[in-house]
Amino acid sequence: MAATIEAPELLVGQPIRRREDPKLMTGSGNFLDDIRLPGMSYAAILRSPVAHARITSIDTTKARNMPGVIGVFTGEDLADVNPLPCAWQAAGVENNVATPRLLALGEVRQVGDPIAVVVAESVYQANDALEGIEVDFEELQAVVDSREAVKPGAPQLHENAPNNIVMHWTCGADAETVDKALAGAEVRVSQSVANQRLIPTAMEPRGSVGLYEPATQEYTLWATSQAPHVHKLVVAAFVLGIPEQKIRVIAPDVGGGFGSKIFVYFDMPLVLWLSKALGRPVKFFEDRTENYLHTTHGRDHHTDIEIGATKDGKITALKVSTLANLGAYLSTVAPGVATTLYGRMVAGCYKIPNIHVDVKGVYTNTAMVDAYRGAGRPEATFVIERACDLVADATGVDPAEVRRRNFIQPADFPYDTGIGMLPYDSGNYVPALDLALQHAGYASLLEQQAARRANGGRKLLGIGVSSYVEVCGIAPSKWIGLSGEGWGAGLWESADVRVYLTGKVSVTSGSLPHGQGHETTFAQIVADRLGVPYDDIEIEHSDTKGTPFGFGSYGSRSLTVGGTAIYKSVDKVVEKAKLLAAHMLEAAPEDIVYENGKAWVKGSPDAVKTIQDIALQAHVAYDLPSGMEPGLEAVTYYDPPNCTFPFGTHVCVVEVDRDTGNVEIIKYVGVDDVGNVINPMIVDGQFHGGIAQGIAQALYEGAVYADNGELITATMNDYAIPKASMLPTYELDRTVTTTDVNPMGAKGAGEAGTIGSTPAVANAVVDALSHLGVKHLDMPYTPERVWRAMQNGNA
Amino acid sequence: MFPNQFEYQRPDSVQAAAGLLAADPDAKLLAGGHSLIPAMKLRLASPSSLVDLGGIEGLVGIDAAGTIAIGAMTTYAMLRDSRELSRVLPMVTDAADNVGDPAVQARGTLGGALAHSDPAADFTAIFLALNGSVDVTGTNGTRTIGADDLFVDLFTTALQPDEIITSVSFPAPDSGTGMAYEKFRHPASGYAVVGVAAVVTTGSDGNVASARIAITGAPSKATRASESEQLLQGKKLNDESIAAAAAAAANGLDINGDHFASEEYRRHLVGVLTGRALTRAAAGM
Numbered sequence A: 001m002a003a004t005i006e007a008p009e010l011l012v013g014q015p016i017r018r019r020e021d022p023k024l025m026t027g028s029g030n031f032l033d034d035i036r037l038p039g040m041s042y043a044a045i046l047r048s049p050v051a052h053a054r055i056t057s058i059d060t061t062k063a064r065n066m067p068g069v070i071g072v073f074t075g076e077d078l079a080d081v082n083p084l085p086c087a088w089q090a091a092g093v094e095n096n097v098a099t100p101r102l103l104a105l106g107e108v109r110q111v112g113d114p115i116a117v118v119v120a121e122s123v124y125q126a127n128d129a130l131e132g133i134e135v136d137f138e139e140l141q142a143v144v145d146s147r148e149a150v151k152p153g154a155p156q157l158h159e160n161a162p163n164n165i166v167m168h169w170t171c172g173a174d175a176e177t178v179d180k181a182l183a184g185a186e187v188r189v190s191q192s193v194a195n196q197r198l199i200p201t202a203m204e205p206r207g208s209v210g211l212y213e214p215a216t217q218e219y220t221l222w223a224t225s226q227a228p229h230v231h232k233l234v235v236a237a238f239v240l241g242i243p244e245q246k247i248r249v250i251a252p253d254v255g256g257g258f259g260s261k262i263f264v265y266f267d268m269p270l271v272l273w274l275s276k277a278l279g280r281p282v283k284f285f286e287d288r289t290e291n292y293l294h295t296t297h298g299r300d301h302h303t304d305i306e307i308g309a310t311k312d313g314k315i316t317a318l319k320v321s322t323l324a325n326l327g328a329y330l331s332t333v334a335p336g337v338a339t340t341l342y343g344r345m346v347a348g349c350y351k352i353p354n355i356h357v358d359v360k361g362v363y364t365n366t367a368m369v370d371a372y373r374g375a376g377r378p379e380a381t382f383v384i385e386r387a388c389d390l391v392a393d394a395t396g397v398d399p400a401e402v403r404r405r406n407f408i409q410p411a412d413f414p415y416d417t418g419i420g421m422l423p424y425d426s427g428n429y430v431p432a433l434d435l436a437l438q439h440a441g442y443a444s445l446l447e448q449q450a451a452r453r454a455n456g457g458r459k460l461l462g463i464g465v466s467s468y469v470e471v472c473g474i475a476p477s478k479w480i481g482l483s484g485e486g487w488g489a490g491l492w493e494s495a496d497v498r499v500y501l502t503g504k505v506s507v508t509s510g511s512l513p514h515g516q517g518h519e520t521t522f523a524q525i526v527a528d529r530l531g532v533p534y535d536d537i538e539i540e541h542s543d544t545k546g547t548p549f550g551f552g553s554y555g556s557r558s559l560t561v562g563g564t565a566i567y568k569s570v571d572k573v574v575e576k577a578k579l580l581a582a583h584m585l586e587a588a589p590e591d592i593v594y595e596n597g598k599a600w601v602k603g604s605p606d607a608v609k610t611i612q613d614i615a616l617q618a619h620v621a622y623d624l625p626s627g628m629e630p631g632l633e634a635v636t637y638y639d640p641p642n643c644t645f646p647f648g649t650h651v652c653v654v655e656v657d658r659d660t661g662n663v664e665i666i667k668y669v670g671v672d673d674v675g676n677v678i679n680p681m682i683v684d685g686q687f688h689g690g691i692a693q694g695i696a697q698a699l700y701e702g703a704v705y706a707d708n709g710e711l712i713t714a715t716m717n718d719y720a721i722p723k724a725s726m727l728p729t730y731e732l733d734r735t736v737t738t739t740d741v742n743p744m745g746a747k748g749a750g751e752a753g754t755i756g757s758t759p760a761v762a763n764a765v766v767d768a769l770s771h772l773g774v775k776h777l778d779m780p781y782t783p784e785r786v787w788r789a790m791q792n793g794n795a
Numbered sequence B: 001m002f003p004n005q006f007e008y009q010r011p012d013s014v015q016a017a018a019g020l021l022a023a024d025p026d027a028k029l030l031a032g033g034h035s036l037i038p039a040m041k042l043r044l045a046s047p048s049s050l051v052d053l054g055g056i057e058g059l060v061g062i063d064a065a066g067t068i069a070i071g072a073m074t075t076y077a078m079l080r081d082s083r084e085l086s087r088v089l090p091m092v093t094d095a096a097d098n099v100g101d102p103a104v105q106a107r108g109t110l111g112g113a114l115a116h117s118d119p120a121a122d123f124t125a126i127f128l129a130l131n132g133s134v135d136v137t138g139t140n141g142t143r144t145i146g147a148d149d150l151f152v153d154l155f156t157t158a159l160q161p162d163e164i165i166t167s168v169s170f171p172a173p174d175s176g177t178g179m180a181y182e183k184f185r186h187p188a189s190g191y192a193v194v195g196v197a198a199v200v201t202t203g204s205d206g207n208v209a210s211a212r213i214a215i216t217g218a219p220s221k222a223t224r225a226s227e228s229e230q231l232l233q234g235k236k237l238n239d240e241s242i243a244a245a246a247a248a249a250a251n252g253l254d255i256n257g258d259h260f261a262s263e264e265y266r267r268h269l270v271g272v273l274t275g276r277a278l279t280r281a282a283a284g285m
């Protein structure tokens, strides 16, 4: 290469510090509750104290006359407003859809159901006035457990859902075929497992601010949102019936979501409706208990597993039957999560010839359940990874070896599991397993365990292995959409890349962050590909006015789908830049080389036009090739050809206190393969957080309802989210298997940590107790539960 | 998370504070606020008025020469960081380091902890095991309440509505004394699921001259494990006597259970932690 062209310092692959952090860490972020509009008023919600009741009367007279109160409204006042829609129903089967209204009308079905709203001059006055509303209930029986809810005689939640069944969905081979394979298996194991209900607990709870401007009839909604464009569409077209162009949705800085902020919630249309009715901007911001009671929960599966295998541990058949508790109503995408993202992933990393999956969605008097970090794949991975250990236990084959013997092989990709998932794009599972076992010192751990058991020590050692594959970058529209998996729209993303006259760059992205670091990662891609300084690039997002449409951030899809839209827009900009450079250099376009922000004629690297020169020429526009439009900008609507399938193996080592049942993680190894990595520090961060949540499911977290529907774990005093001091140091490593689904060869990293970790911890705890006769234990492994298992195991 | 309306007052003397309490039965003292304010935000407590002790001089400080005297408004952080205290009452500095998190330690006070009598608090058990006492002032003057008389029930003490704890005293431990606090933390709240404080003194003959063992978390108020204490009296402190004391620790205790830890499990933990606390106390003599 000629002297004038410097070797590029590529940013992709570098642990660039997050450009978002100075703002967030100096308290300069702008979160929902920071928003102050002139004339702001404040909404507080009266929520049902009972889980199931008919509302016989509501008297708001006293509240209306309390200090500062501007308005009080009940479900009757909003009777004309549509209920919220369910946008992803289970495909190919009937769904008995019951979705929430903005405020309850006639009946409440969970503790926390919104009954009335008070709007007042201050948030204190609004909350005080809630005590001035009198509601009479005729209480009904409640049911909180999905296994009880489907029994004859159980309390019924919705007229259109007999036996509280939302839908009954199956996938894979038919049940008879799989039954036959199970009957013929050399080894057969069955086990019931629970994947307990979790509460997402984002650092920032949810809220919304609504502003209606009568002069222009425009609505603006600020919302703690992972998907502002979708919220705009749904609130406008499906709930309030207002023209889509008259509404703007802004997601300010959002303090995490883990899925819980994907969905459309009652308060989003409500604050807009209230603002129009009262002529004031209206803010609603839930407190932590409201968040726990009524923002969506995750998981809550009860599953019967039957698995058949050969004596040497080859899995020959798998039958999975699940009750998915979806709560009191359907949240935005709940049925799809319990079916497509769960049932179609139960094969995990393994070649299993006969699989049948049966899922029933169930209504209960509990908070709605919807996607929570991993969304379906943690539940699927837990099933298959526990099943692998059950096979190991029944056959005497080492658990790591069971996995190795059943892995899909590199030559099998793209691999079709036969249960309706798109083909796994690429994978190489053995090296990740080997590396994880090596980091953990697996052989020596097994020896230590045998020695401790022989000595009868009071600290039991347990080793757990979990190999996972998950599905990221959920798309393409044709597969996921209504005619395919039932999602009510496509799942493409779009992005616009604009180079200004001065050579500075704005990227407007439909994809947006709620803490992940999109601004950094996206700018790294643009800097390399376009060849402009990193600091010259601004990533704009989160405001529907000024950004192209996007379906939102979830399913580890921002980089692979949204990032690819940016990547392709940059390429289009470069194409145009080359045409213009050819004109400026008086050469044929096909002779132009473009690298690192510079264009030259092949063989003449001394005469260079920089992207800044080209951008200037494109904008002043007095000397353009004939037919070329001014400006230097391109937009891409990107719909990928497939999903991506990252994978890995996690190994967890625990010590169980024989006297108290307390579990301590003494070693944690994660080897993950997310394809090519744009920013390794950000990917590590995603794994740290993901593993923390996965460990927390295994050891600490679990929403507990009393039989009468009261949420016992309604505060952080009772619901145990993990503190840093409760978590081990993670030893992380990676293998790299690229994908050709997108040009960056990247797979997605947002959820894999959560997916891979929970079963590793679960398998470790069960392993620690296995010599006492314990074959399975339901999570969370609270000290008492473990202690009881040891008592029953009787050693 | 929005408290009801309340007045706020900041008197500059204990007598003035007692007067404000006497004048308004719905007024409450405010110390570190780390029990009271969360309760107000949940509207579990709705005092008409807060009487802040923060403006009164002389309520903060540690005097560890001879009898140990600690001002009621002394925070956990001050206890935790006190070198002199760690020499005479190492259990106190240890336990302070184990309360909540650093933010709680920076605000929460010893007086507040004792006056609140939370069934899962740490310092109620520490106070009981160390045979402390509190000096209190009310509109009728001052008095001293001993360790065994302060805690009445769940969130209830022997304090009169207008009485204020001004200082907390602990006798200087005799030589041959070992002490330890064992806490089984709740993973959500950080409070004690069960906590056991043990203070044991052996005489020149090597036998136990006095043993005080106090249990928190399990019963509705911090309670002494009297049977265990008696079992140890006059015995050598060894594996055998410790095991016997541990086995008896929950006897006679009325133990609470909840979804996280049942009565049976807490009863079991009382035994395990009593054994551990005594073992550590023995090692520290």
Ligand SMILES: Cc1cc2nc3c(=O)[nH]c(=O)nc-3n(C[C@H](O)[C@H](O)[C@H](O)COP(=O)(O)OP(=O)(O)OC[C@H]3O[C@@H](n4cnc5c(N)ncnc54)[C@H](O)[C@@H]3O)c2cc1C
Residues within 6 Å of the ligand: B028, B029, B030, B031, B032, B033, B034, B035, B036, B037, B038, B053, B072, B073, B098, B099, B100, B101, B104, B107, B108, B109, B110, B111, B112, B113, B114, B115, B116, B118, B120, B121, B122, B123, B159, B163, B164, B165, B166, B189, B190, B191, B192
């Ligand atoms: C997140 C969190 C975690 C915690 N974890 C723990 C833990 O692990 N272990 C533990 O023991 N505690 C824990 N606590 C409670 C903490 O220790 C409290 O601060 C303490 O129990 C009360 O002290 P305070 O100074 O904050 O009292 P305040 O909250 O101000 O007052 C508590 C009560 O005592 C009364 N009062 C206060 N001072 C006096 C006085 N001098 N005389 C008479 N009455 C008085 C008040 O009127 C009020 O009724 C935790 C608290 C929080 C918020």
